[in-house]
Amino acid sequence: xxxARRAAASWFRLAVRHRSSQSQAPPHGLVAKTSLSSPxxxxxxxxxxxxxxKYHAEVVQKVNKMIATGQYGRLFAVVHFASKQWKVTSExxxxxxxxxxxxxGDRIRMEKVLLVGADDFTLIGRPLLxxxxxxxxxxxxxxxxxxxxxxxxxxxxxxxxRKRIIVNPQTVLRINTIDIFPSLS
Amino acid sequence: MNQNIxxxxxxxxxxxxxxxxxxxxxxxxxxxxxxKARKEKKRFLRALWITRIEAASLEHGxxxxxxxxxxxxxxxxxxxxxxxxxxxxxxxxxxxxxxxAQRRRQEGFLAALGDGKEPEGxxxxxxxxx
Numbered sequence: 001x002x003x004a005r006r007a008a009a010s011w012f013r014l015a016v017r018h019r020s021s022q023s024q025a026p027p028h029g030l031v032a033k034t035s036l037s038s039p040x041x042x043x044x045x046x047x048x049x050x051x052x053x054k055y056h057a058e059v060v061q062k063v064n065k066m067i068a069t070g071q072y073g074r075l076f077a078v079v080h081f082a083s084k085q086w087k088v089t090s091e092x093x094x095x096x097x098x099x100x101x102x103x104x105g106d107r108i109r110m111e112k113v114l115l116v117g118a119d120d121f122t123l124i125g126r127p128l129l130x131x132x133x134x135x136x137x138x139x140x141x142x143x144x145x146x147x148x149x150x151x152x153x154x155x156x157x158x159x160x161x162r163k164r165i166i167v168n169p170q171t172v173l174r175i176n177t178i179d180i181f182p183s184l185s
Numbered sequence: 186m187n188q189n190i191x192x193x194x195x196x197x198x199x200x201x202x203x204x205x206x207x208x209x210x211x212x213x214x215x216x217x218x219x220x221k222a223r224k225e226k227k228r229f230l231r232a233l234w235i236t237r238i239e240a241a242s243l244e245h246g247x248x249x250x251x252x253x254x255x256x257x258x259x260x261x262x263x264x265x266x267x268x269x270x271x272x273x274x275x276x277x278x279x280x281x282x283x284x285x286a287q288r289r290r291q292e293g294f295l296a297a298l299g300d301g302k303e304p305e306g307x308x309x310x311x312x313x314x315x
Contacts, residue, residue, distance in 0.1 A: 039298060044291040076275070078267050085267045087274070114263055115271075115278070122278045124285070127262035149223075152216035161213065 060184050063121050068182040072118035075178045077136055080112040080128075088136070092175040100171045102140050108173070110136040116180055123180070135179040142172035234269040241272035245283035247290075255286035258293070 031037050066072065076089045082096040102108060113134045116123045123129060146168040154161045187205060193215070194201055194208040201211045239249035256263070261282070263271075272279045 039294070041294050044294055046291060046295065078263060078271075085264050087267060087270050114261075114267075117275060117278050119277075122275075122281055124261060124282070126260040150216050151220050152213065153220070154213055154217045163216070 063123075064182045064184050066121065067180055067184075072120070072180075075116060075118050075180065077113050077117075077134065077178050078115040079110045079136055080114055081110055085114065088175050088178070090175055090177055093141075094138070094173045094175065096171045096173070097146070097168050098171070099143075099169045100140060100173075104140050104143060106140050107176070108138045108140065110138060116178070123184075130183070132183050133181060135177070135181070137176045137178075138173045139176055140171060141174050144170050144172070146170050231265060234265040237269040237272060238265060241269075241279055242283055242286075245280060245287075247283055247287060251290055252283065252286045255289040255293070256282065259285055259289045261285070 074089055076087060079086050079088050081094070082098060084096075086094055088094065100108075111131055113129045113136060114125050114127060116129060116134050123133065149166045149168075151164040151166055152161065190208065190212055193212050196202070197208070197211055201207045235249065238252070242249055242252040256268075263282075268279070268282070271282070
């Protein structure tokens with residue numbers, strides 16, 4: 001009697017354990033949701049690359065047509081010149097704090113163009129735009145010197161003071177034209 | 186000697202604009218402060234550009250570090266002065282820059298996730314505590 005009960009109890013325990021491991025086992029590959037199971041940024045889905053390529057080609061064609069037919073108003077460009085970046089339009093004046101080896105009245109072409117934009121489109125260079133795409137012309141107008149800047153060093157109670165007057169050469173340029181050509185791909 | 190400095194202290198406040206002895210001291214301080222300020226102007230302007238870019242990029246839903254880092258990763262080398270000027274005077278161009286940075290950010294997230302498969306030889310198991 002007792003042996004039968006013990007046998008029954010052990011059979012019942014075995015049955016319970018077998019059933020519990022079967023019913024509560026998760027499907028293979030599923031990970032519990034913890035603080036590190038998913039990345040902290042929201043899930044992102046990029047658009048289909050084939051469709052995207054089509055859309056890009058369309059946009060490039062449209063912009064090319066617009067440039068070819070001349071449907072832009074005033075163009076602005078971001079030019080890297082004299083180790084500074086300038087946002088430039090036509091009929092603009094630019095003053096550099098150094099000497100340019102060109103006489104007054106010389107036409108200069110600025111080649112490092114970072115960005116060109118009009119009202120409806122912008123062409124962003126990575127980092128520069130091609131020379132066959134943009135053409136920025138400027139003329140040297142004036143070569144002067146800056147106002148006398150005063151550099152003074154002074155330390156109190158030590159009878160130390162030094163005064164130095166700095167006069168920098170400056171060049172003034174006028175941007176004549178910004179041209180773009182429909183050579184996008 | 187007096188005539189050299191006369192034009193310099195006429196806009197000062199108090200007896201400094203009339204009495205030579207006081208004027209000399211304040212003119213000297215003015216020169217020293219202007220030399221130091223020429224260095225600090227560069228720091229100040231850069232901080233100003235950064236706050237402006239941050240405000241403009243927040244309008245488009247991006248924070249400043251994300252915006253700048255993703256722009257640099259997409260090989261666009263505009264400096265902060267230019268981006269601040271574009272944000273003020275060319276809002277459409279700034280919007281396109283923000284969209285470029287956002288797209289590069291999402292591509293970076295996808296690249297960081299990788300395949301989505303676990304490395305070989307490792308199994309994950311959910312532990313039940315009874």
